Amino acid sequence: MTTHPSLSQIERYAAGDPELDEPSVWAIEVHLEDCADCRARLAGSTTGASRAVIDQVALVLDREIATAAVPVGRSRPWSVLRHRWFVGTLLPWLAMTGTVLACAAVLGALWVGTPSLVLLIAPLAPLPGVAVAWHRRADPAWELIAATPASGLTMLLRRTAAVLAFVIPALAVVGAGTGMSLALMLLPCLAFTAATLLLGTLVGVRHAAIGLVTVWTLAVVAPSLVAARLPVLLSAQSAPSWALATVVLTIMALLRANGFRRLSHHG
Amino acid sequence: MRAVSAVETTATTYPWTIHAEALQVRAGRHLAVNGLDLALGTGVHGLLGPNGAGKTTLMRALATVVAPAGGRLTLLGHPVNGRAELRPVRRDLGYLPQHFGYYPRFTVREFVGYMAWLKEMPRSAIPAAVQRAIDRVGLTARADARLKTLSGGMLRRAGIAQAIVNDPRLLLLDEPTVGLDPEQRLDFRELLRDLGTDSCVLVSTHLVEDVAAACTDVVLVNEGRLVWRGTPEVLAAQGDAGHAGDSPAERGYSALLRQHRAEAAR
Numbered sequence: 338m339t340t341h342p343s344l345s346q347i348e349r350y351a352a353g354d355p356e357l358d359e360p361s362v363w364a365i366e367v368h369l370e371d372c373a374d375c376r377a378r379l380a381g382s383t384t385g386a387s388r389a390v391i392d393q394v395a396l397v398l399d400r401e402i403a404t405a406a407v408p409v410g411r412s413r414p415w416s417v418l419r420h421r422w423f424v425g426t427l428l429p430w431l432a433m434t435g436t437v438l439a440c441a442a443v444l445g446a447l448w449v450g451t452p453s454l455v456l457l458i459a460p461l462a463p464l465p466g467v468a469v470a471w472h473r474r475a476d477p478a479w480e481l482i483a484a485t486p487a488s489g490l491t492m493l494l495r496r497t498a499a500v501l502a503f504v505i506p507a508l509a510v511v512g513a514g515t516g517m518s519l520a521l522m523l524l525p526c527l528a529f530t531a532a533t534l535l536l537g538t539l540v541g542v543r544h545a546a547i548g549l550v551t552v553w554t555l556a557v558v559a560p561s562l563v564a565a566r567l568p569v570l571l572s573a574q575s576a577p578s579w580a581l582a583t584v585v586l587t588i589m590a591l592l593r594a595n596g597f598r599r600l601s602h603h604g
Numbered sequence: 605m606r607a608v609s610a611v612e613t614t615a616t617t618y619p620w621t622i623h624a625e626a627l628q629v630r631a632g633r634h635l636a637v638n639g640l641d642l643a644l645g646t647g648v649h650g651l652l653g654p655n656g657a658g659k660t661t662l663m664r665a666l667a668t669v670v671a672p673a674g675g676r677l678t679l680l681g682h683p684v685n686g687r688a689e690l691r692p693v694r695r696d697l698g699y700l701p702q703h704f705g706y707y708p709r710f711t712v713r714e715f716v717g718y719m720a721w722l723k724e725m726p727r728s729a730i731p732a733a734v735q736r737a738i739d740r741v742g743l744t745a746r747a748d749a750r751l752k753t754l755s756g757g758m759l760r761r762a763g764i765a766q767a768i769v770n771d772p773r774l775l776l777l778d779e780p781t782v783g784l785d786p787e788q789r790l791d792f793r794e795l796l797r798d799l800g801t802d803s804c805v806l807v808s809t810h811l812v813e814d815v816a817a818a819c820t821d822v823v824l825v826n827e828g829r830l831v832w833r834g835t836p837e838v839l840a841a842q843g844d845a846g847h848a849g850d851s852p853a854e855r856g857y858s859a860l861l862r863q864h865r866a867e868a869a870r
Contacts, residue, residue, distance in 0.1 A: 420718050425707060477705030481766065484667040485722035486694035 341375055342368060344382070351382040423499045426475045430465050431503050438462060442511045452567040456517050457558045459508055460525035461550050466500035467533050468546035490591070493542070497530060521571055524579035529553075531586035538593040618681030620645055621774050621804035622666060628674035628828075629658070629665040635673065636661035638828035648800035650815030650822045650836075651808040652857060658828040659808045660702050663778045666806065667699040680774060695724055698772030700763045702779050702808075708752035712743055712762050715751055719766035737769040740795060742788070756783035764792075768799065775805045781814055793818035816840065816853035824860055831864045 342350070342365050349357045350365045369375055383391075441454040471493050473479040482488050505523060512522040529549060536545035561568050569575065622644040629637040636658040653659050664670045665677065668690050677684045682693045706715060716734045725733060738747050741761040746754065751762065760783045767775060781789050796818045799805050806823075809815060815822055816836045824832040824839075832839075836853060843855025847862070 416714065417717070420707075420710065420714060421721065425709065478707060479705065480664075480669060480701040481699070481704060481706075481719065482722060483669045484694060484697060484699040485719070486691040486724045487722040488694075 341372065344378060347375065347379050348382045351379055351387065352384055422495055424470070424476055424496065426477070427466055427469055427496070427500065430469045431500065434462055434465060434504060435507050438507055438511045442514055445515055452561050452565065453515050453517055455508075455511050455515055456522060456567065456571055457561060459512070459522045460529040461553055462508060462526055463497075463500050463504045463530050464533055464546040464550055466504065467497050467530060468543045470496035470500060471537070471542040493534065493537075497534070501527075501530065518573060518576070520576045521573065521579070524576060524583055525571070528579055528583040528586055531583055531590050534590040535586055535593060538590070616681070618678070619643075620678070621680055622806065623678040624675065625677075626675035627662075627665070627672055627677055629661050629670060630673045631658075631661045636828055637665065639675070640825065640828060640830055642823065642830055644804055644806065644821075644823075646800070646802060646804050647820040648796050648805045648807065648818055650819035651806055651825065652810075652812065652815055652822060653825040653831075654861065656827075657825045659825060660778055661828075662825070663699075663702075663776050663806070663808055666774075667697065667701075667776050668694060669699075691724075693774075695770070696773045697723075698767035698770065698775040700767040700777045700780055704759075704763045706751050706759070706762075708750065710751050711748050712738060712751065712754070712765070713747045715762060716766050716769050720769045723770045725770055733769050733771075737765040740768065741765045742791060757785060757788060760784060761788070764795075771803075773803045775799060775803055776808075777805070778808045779810070780807060781809060781811055789814065812849075812854045812857050813851065816851070824857070826861065826864055827868075832860050 346357070346361070346365060350362065369379060437458070438455065441458055445454045469475040473483075476482065482492065504526065508522050508526060509519060512519055533542060533545045533549055536548065539545075540548070557568055557570060620643040622642060624640055624642040627637055627640045627642070628635055636656075638658075640658075640662065651659055651662070661670070665672055666679065668679070668684055672685060679693045680696055682689075684690065684693060710718065713734055716737055717730055720730045720733055721727075735747075738744055741764050743758060743761050743765060746758060751759065754762065760780065764777065764780055767777065781792060784792060793814065796805060796807065800820060807814070807819065816839070819836060822832075822834060822836055822839050823830065839856040839860070840852035841856065843849065843852065843857070843859035845855070847855040848858040849855035
């Protein structure tokens with residue numbers, strides 16, 4: 338570390354003494370930038386002439402600040418938070434998801450004797466939202482966002498979390514009305530979300546969501562409605578398997594994180 | 605006025621900010637950039653070319669939005685291909701797309717601040733950097749207006765503000781002067797000269813005038829290939845009274861294109 342310049346050196350520096358050679362001036366200046374004590378000593382050594390200059394500068398600055406445009410308010414913290422986690426284009430899709438769940442609940446209540454519709458479609462509930470969250474036609478600023486370092490898995494996870502933050506309470510409320518096990522509602526829903534992300538690294542999130550919705554509808558929802566009973570997949574004893582699937586799929590999706598760096602996986 | 609960080613004063617360890625060798629980029633199924641060789645350093649470079657020359661596709665590849673289909677691309681010393689880590693490049697990148705979408709309910713300040721956050725700037729530096737970027741494009745008076753209330757030229761300037769907010773070392777501007785009135789275009793040229801002193805600025809445009817006035821270097825592309833490269837003065841000297849155009853630079857531009865097409869036809 339540098340040693341502090343002596344008081345006489347500081348006085349000569351403050352007076353602009355021509356005897357003080359240039360390298361010494363630099364050394365003192367560099368030291369002053371980092372040392373508050375020496376700056377205080379310098380303030381005590383200033384000459385009348387330099388104090389007059391400083392007063393003049395302060396006066397001019399004050400006047401310019403007074404005449405300049407009024408500094409505008411900082412943006413509100415709440416809206417900053419909302420902008421970072423949520424895009425407005427998701428709203429209609431989330432509204433649709435909520436409506437479909439409500440309709441399923443009402444149908445289930447009216448139409449006694451069939452398997453619970455809510456339970457059958459619960460795994461699919463977050464998928465429309467997740468697909469839209471990472472699709473270029475749904476996000477007007479996609480090209481700007483795609484060129485930023487934050488683009489990629491973090492961004493997708495953030496938006497997926499926003500979707501789940503809406504869908505999970507909605508499912509819980511609807512599910513509470515039907516008296517079904519909450520674990521059987523929510524675990525498949527999380528497993529399907531993780532599967533969408535994982536498949537999304539390969540074929541794009543939108544295609545992955547469409548594929549999973551189609552397969553689940555044809556393979557599980559339709560046969561259960563025809564046979565009028567719940568499939569083994571959604572019986573109480575399969576809950577641990579769903580939990581395991583959720584964990585494994587999530588880990589695999591995170592390992593494939595690099596797949597989301599480019600726009601080609603955007604849609 | 606702002607403090608200069610240590611990162612800005614470190615010596616560069618790469619010869620070119622943009623270095624493309626036999627670069628190929630797809631737009632849909634079509635190879636819009638096909639075998640382009642380009643090496644650009646610090647300065648303002650004007651990218652000229654007719655419609656469909658592959659300018660926007662090239663800009664997208666340089667902005668790391670689309671992956672190159674072939675060839676080699678190195679940005680700021682980092683290779684850019686399908687597998688490379690892109691974050692260090694993207695932190696030093698500013699990009700204004702040709703059709704830039706935005707969230708209409710954001711204010712200018714929120715929009716630029718959001719982009720600064722996406723560019724992973726330090727949290728404490730964001731408010732000052734946002735204010736500075738907005739001041740530099742002359743939107744100070746409208747900083748808290750919502751984007752949907754702005755005119756086309758103001759939107760374009762908000763787009764330029766988000767591109768320069770992180771003081772990028774590589775700045776890509778695709779058609780930045782569209783919608784600017786003549787006075788704003790003069791201000792913009794001044795800003796370009798300022799930015800070009802210590803970063804690599806690539807401006808894609810149709811307006812030969814802007815290039816002649818504000819660029820240190822002209823890059824002419826056609827059908828996905830580099831046709832010609834030189835200074836605006838040499839460009840102006842290429843044409844004579846027999847070529848189409850209202851200014852020496854425009855005549856030079858049409859002379860070079862005609863010459864290139866004649867060679868290609870042979």
